[in-house]
Amino acid sequence: MTYCVGLRLDQGLVFASDTRTNAGFDNIAVFRKMHVWERRADRVIVLLSAGNLSVSQSVVSKLNEAIDAALQTRAFETTTPSINSCDTMFQVARMVGEAIREVRAVDGRALEEGGSRFSASFILGGQIQNEPPRLFQIYSEGNFIEATKDTPFFQIGEHKYGKPILDRVSRPDMTLGEAAKAVLLSFDSTLRSNLSVGMPIDLLLYTRDTLKLGEQRRIAADDEYFRRLSNGWADGLRDAFDSIESYAPERE
Amino acid sequence: MTYCVGLRLDQGLVFASDTRTNAGFDNIAVFRKMHVWERRADRVIVLLSAGNLSVSQSVVSKLNEAIDAALQTRAFETTTPSINSCDTMFQVARMVGEAIREVRAVDGRALEEGGSRFSASFILGGQIQNEPPRLFQIYSEGNFIEATKDTPFFQIGEHKYGKPILDRVSRPDMTLGEAAKAVLLSFDSTLRSNLSVGMPIDLLLYTRDTLKLGEQRRIAADDEYFRRLSNGWADGLRDAFDSIESYAPERE
Numbered sequence: 430m431t432y433c434v435g436l437r438l439d440q441g442l443v444f445a446s447d448t449r450t451n452a453g454f455d456n457i458a459v460f461r462k463m464h465v466w467e468r469r470a471d472r473v474i475v476l477l478s479a480g481n482l483s484v485s486q487s488v489v490s491k492l493n494e495a496i497d498a499a500l501q502t503r504a505f506e507t508t509t510p511s512i513n514s515c516d517t518m519f520q521v522a523r524m525v526g527e528a529i530r531e532v533r534a535v536d537g538r539a540l541e542e543g544g545s546r547f548s549a550s551f552i553l554g555g556q557i558q559n560e561p562p563r564l565f566q567i568y569s570e571g572n573f574i575e576a577t578k579d580t581p582f583f584q585i586g587e588h589k590y591g592k593p594i595l596d597r598v599s600r601p602d603m604t605l606g607e608a609a610k611a612v613l614l615s616f617d618s619t620l621r622s623n624l625s626v627g628m629p630i631d632l633l634l635y636t637r638d639t640l641k642l643g644e645q646r647r648i649a650a651d652d653e654y655f656r657r658l659s660n661g662w663a664d665g666l667r668d669a670f671d672s673i674e675s676y677a678p679e680r681e
Numbered sequence: 682m683t684y685c686v687g688l689r690l691d692q693g694l695v696f697a698s699d700t701r702t703n704a705g706f707d708n709i710a711v712f713r714k715m716h717v718w719e720r721r722a723d724r725v726i727v728l729l730s731a732g733n734l735s736v737s738q739s740v741v742s743k744l745n746e747a748i749d750a751a752l753q754t755r756a757f758e759t760t761t762p763s764i765n766s767c768d769t770m771f772q773v774a775r776m777v778g779e780a781i782r783e784v785r786a787v788d789g790r791a792l793e794e795g796g797s798r799f800s801a802s803f804i805l806g807g808q809i810q811n812e813p814p815r816l817f818q819i820y821s822e823g824n825f826i827e828a829t830k831d832t833p834f835f836q837i838g839e840h841k842y843g844k845p846i847l848d849r850v851s852r853p854d855m856t857l858g859e860a861a862k863a864v865l866l867s868f869d870s871t872l873r874s875n876l877s878v879g880m881p882i883d884l885l886l887y888t889r890d891t892l893k894l895g896e897q898r899r900i901a902a903d904d905e906y907f908r909r910l911s912n913g914w915a916d917g918l919r920d921a922f923d924s925i926e927s928y929a930p931e932r933e
Contacts, residue, residue, distance in 0.1 A: 589841035589842055589874070590841055590842075590844065590845055592842065592874055593842055593845075593870045593873065593874055594918075594922075596873060596874065597915065597918055597919070597922075598918075598919070598922050604927065605928075605930065606927035606928045606929060606930065607927045607928075609927070609928035609930075610922075610925060610926075610927050610928050611922070613928065614922070614925075618845045621845065621848060622841070622844055622845055622848065632928075634930055643930065644930035654928065654929075657925075657926070658925055661921075661924065661925045662921060662925060663849065664921075665917075665918075665920070665921025665922070665924055665925070666846070666849055666850075666917075666918070666921055667849070667850070668917070668921065669913075669914060669916075669917025669918055669920065669921055670846075670849075670850050670862075670863070670866070670917070672913065672917055673862060673866075673909075673910055673913040673914060673917070674862075674909070675856065675858035675859045675861070675862050676857075676858045676859075676861035676862050676865065676884075676886075676906065677858055677906075678857065678858065678861075678886055678895065678896035
């Protein structure tokens with residue numbers, strides 16, 4: 430299982446993903462689910478993946494192969510389109526969607542005949558040149574939706590345990606630091622309830638209009654800030670619970 | 682969709698269930714999912730149901746028909762077994778499981794041929810004579826598990842949104858009033874996140890060894906206590922969130 434979150438804020442973008450991959454409960458491994466492309470002063474693109482690991486790795490490989498092919502193109506040839514040549518994040522989302530469909534064309538039938546599901550979902554975010562930062566959720570069919578002011582975050586994978594806290598506190602005018610706090614609390618709830626979502630957590634903060642990667646950090650189980658946050662939240666919830674009067678039966 | 686919770690505490694049992702039934706989003710109705718049988722000074726039995734409404738109603742009808750058949754038995758005939766004649770809650774759980782299997786034998790194939798799933802799950806709790814109160818979760822296959830000290834609660838239906846709060850605060854030594862508060866907070870989170878779980882909520886508190894129904898109440902959207910609880914929890918969570926330091930990027 431997987432848990433990934435992306436937030437689009439006035440000040441930029443925040444991304445987080447867990448790193449646990451499992452094929453059954455007895456076959457667990459650590460894989461990075463956060464993929465990052467940067468061309469300084471031009472674009473920053475971040476892709477979070479959930480679902481079948483072979484599918485999401487193939488999608489990322491296809492995007493990278495297109496970039497490599499473009500680099501090898503000689504001056505007089507037509508440039509191969511890649512996420513580095515797109516003018517907008519919308520075009521990048523289309524390209525990811527197209528890559529998903531190509532992987533499905535190759536692997537989909539065999540997967541389904543073997544009893545597996547072709548499952549893949551992505552959160553895509555970033556900024557290209559003068560465009561504002563944008564955030565998309567891309568489905569396994571290759572279609573996608575974009576985050577708006579009303580819904581500033583997307584989740585993929587095991588999203589239910591961590592959704593209530595994001596619903597309550599996330600607002601577009603949060604600072605990146607507040608948003609990272611909210612995202613890590615959302616992970617804290619998910620990690621407690623679903624063993625197949627596991628630490629470490631990859632966290633990335635992108636500050637609007639910088640067009641370069643900002644804070645990128647891998648948060649392990651012994652991370653000092655995460656421990657304070659987790660304990661502080663446990664205490665805070667306990668206090669909030671205690672501060673509410675108990676239900677008083679009408680008759681006993 | 683449905684959300685139901687049952688807790689087994691040192692002092693007794695607490696049950697709650699929502700009342701929304703939907704066949705698609707455009708066909709919503711109110712149905713009671715909490716079924717109660719009482720024989721004063723002898724037994725109290727509570728059954729919460731989730732899944733296909735036709736299946737759960739058939740299961741309850743079968744249990745009731747067995748009770749009626751037993752009442753009509755004459756003195757010299759063998760008594761028809763029913764949940765009123767069981768000596769233990771374990772036997773009641775077996776009988777509910779058997780009823781599920783009988784309904785599956787009649788309706789299961791037609792349901793699956795029509796593209797529906799045979800889905801039904803139950804929380805069963807109660808007390809019979811000198812037995813301590815017991816709590817079971819019964820699956821659509823008719824098998825079941827029993828709550829222990831380690832896991833004092835069961836949920837069926839849309840359980841994920843409301844699980845984190847129960848995980849954090851529920852303990853067997855809670856009072857029934859504290860447990861009802863925890864259960865209603867769990868409903869508050871679920872109602873906010875899943876539209877197909879709907880008010881009113883049926884709530885039942887059973888005090889150990891009374892062998893009679895205690896507090897039973899239907900909590901509507903305008904319920905004064907529920908409003909205070911919901912607002913108090915929103916404020917408490919906000920305070921807990923604010924009290925934790927924001928994430929501080931290492932470089933900007």
